[in-house]
Amino acid sequence: MTQTDVSDTRAWVLHPDIPSSDRERDPARALEEAVSLAHALPGLDVLGGSVVRLRDPHPGMLFSKGKLADLKSLVEDNEVELVLIDGPVSPVQQRNLEKQLGVKLLDRTGLILEIFSDRAATREGVLQVEMAALSYQRTRLVRAWTHLERQRGGLGFVGGPGETQIEADRRAIDEQLVRLRRQLDKVVKTRTLHRAARAKVPFPIVALVGYTNAGKSTLFNHLTGAEVMAKDMLFATLDPTMRKIALPGGGPEVILSDTVGFISDLPTELVAAFRATLEEVLAADLIVHVRDISHPETEEQARDVHEILTSLGVLDTTPQIEVWNKIDRLTPEDRTLAENRAARLENVQLLSAITGEGMAVLSDTIIARLAGATRVETVSLGFEAGRKRAWLFEKGLVEDEVQDEDGYSLTVRWNDTQKSQFDGL
The missing domain is CATH 3.40.50.11060 (GTPase HflX, N-terminal domain)
Known part of the structure; x- marks a missing residue:
């Protein structure tokens, strides 16, 4: 053929x-x-x-x-x-x-x-794809030839005498992985600096998460007016996108983050490689879990998302809103059932990111949840409390700091979880 x-x-x-x-x-x-x-x-x-x-x-x-x-x-x-x-x-x-x-x-x-390779747009995304691909390729090296057919000598700088081609290929992949990891570390450090700079600005982070093709990017575009790729296609968005927006109705300015979609049975190589794309979720003040409520396996998809949020350690620590998207695709009977069910649950919003129905209610809910999510307080620390002070800066919670003869007076913005973590240090 x-x-x-x-x-x-x-x-x-x-x-x-x-x-x-x-x-x-x-x-x-x-x-x-x-x-x-x-x-x-x-x-x-x-x-x-x-x-x-x-x-x-x-x-x-x-x-x-x-x-x-x-x-x-x-x-x-x-x-x-x-x-x-x-x-x-x-x-x-x-x-x-x-x-x-x-x-x-x-x-x-x-x-x-x-x-992922086709979708990756940012430098970090490209590096993560290359690393994941090399890790996967390393497992694909199979002895397709006999031992003697693959034997080769060497001068030491390309492999020792008798080293098989597979071993040489694995070593080359490992060396390339080390180089990529160094490059990725530099990119991640740059993003950490950017995140620290954002932390000095009192804008809470709202992260959109959900199963792939649930409508996160469409919702993101509706809220921000951005032109993020939003198609009826799995993995339409790969790299995290962030925008500063002012919520309607006199709400506060927030940083809205659109993240890569989750999927069932995501291979371990990819979970590890793309964990960094979910860093904004770790720093979020509020997580908006977007579900395609019209999908026949919406419950299974929600469980997959919960498993990943649990692995990230944010499922029970970061405030959440669950958005049941695509209500425009429901039959009148299914819509009535969804509305009755949502009414019995906390923090569930029904909407259509395509038609805009329910968007105003979502904005009001986000405003209300953020009002209780973070607060500004003053913390006094003595000079001996260096570990606690370093932790506050590491988490990006410090908005201002004044030093006097007794120690430090820090203005911090945090939520209850962060405060309890600080108190436990």
Whole structure:
């Protein structure tokens, strides 16, 4: 088969349905999300998708011989050039499947990496993508040749005598990772300085979080008038975007942050690599959790978001508002049910970021929550309390400081959680 231009790459999505997996998801909806992921990558002609039920995944091939024969026929009949598997595929399985099917194969991690690589816009985002890709690539180095065929000598500066090519490749990747990590550290330090500068300005941070494609960027654009990429597409926003805005109705000025969307089963390499893009969430005075209330798996998506917020240590410590977005997509009956349910819950707002319905109420709610979220107080510290003083500056809570013969008088803006953390030092 002749490979066509990359812009015309014909792709097919497979979702392996493994009943014994820890996370039981509706396979049809999981496939739908996987197809949406594939559509998020430019240059793919997504022909369709299939659910493949697997009782016991084959360690070397993933699929059984019978399933593999069916897949080979599907690939040939549809002239498929790229198979996307919605799940983890081991290096050995990938090599064997590509050999058997005669096409390129990407697993879920590889596909998300490709999307992230296409979306990354800031220097930090690009570096994080490169690091995640190298970490992933390092696991893909498989002994495709025999030991002797890969042997090579050396002069010491390109690897010791007898070092295999795989070992040399791993060492090269590790060296590149070290270089990228140094560059990323510099970028993160710059962002830390910017954050410290923002902390001197008494503007609270409101972070929008949520499952990918929940409508965060549309809401961000509505509130700020910005032109952040907002499409009906998974991972439309990758890099965190921040804007200073004045909330309507005489509300305070706030810094609004739009963050990368969360997704189920995000590979560990990506969670680690993109943790820094969620730093603004750690510094937030208020978290607005945006949910697509019209999505059939909105509850499962909300649980995924809660798990990540828990891992960041902010789920129970930072005030939150839950926004049920896309009410314009609900049937009248489902909308009535959602309204009745929301009325029984605290801090839940229904709105449509597309039509603007409910936006005024959300602004009022944000204003009210921020009024109780942070307050300005004066803290007096003796010269011996250097650790406490350093902690206040490290957290960016100090707005002003005056020194006298007895010590320091600091003007701080903090919330109850930060005050209790300070008192416990």
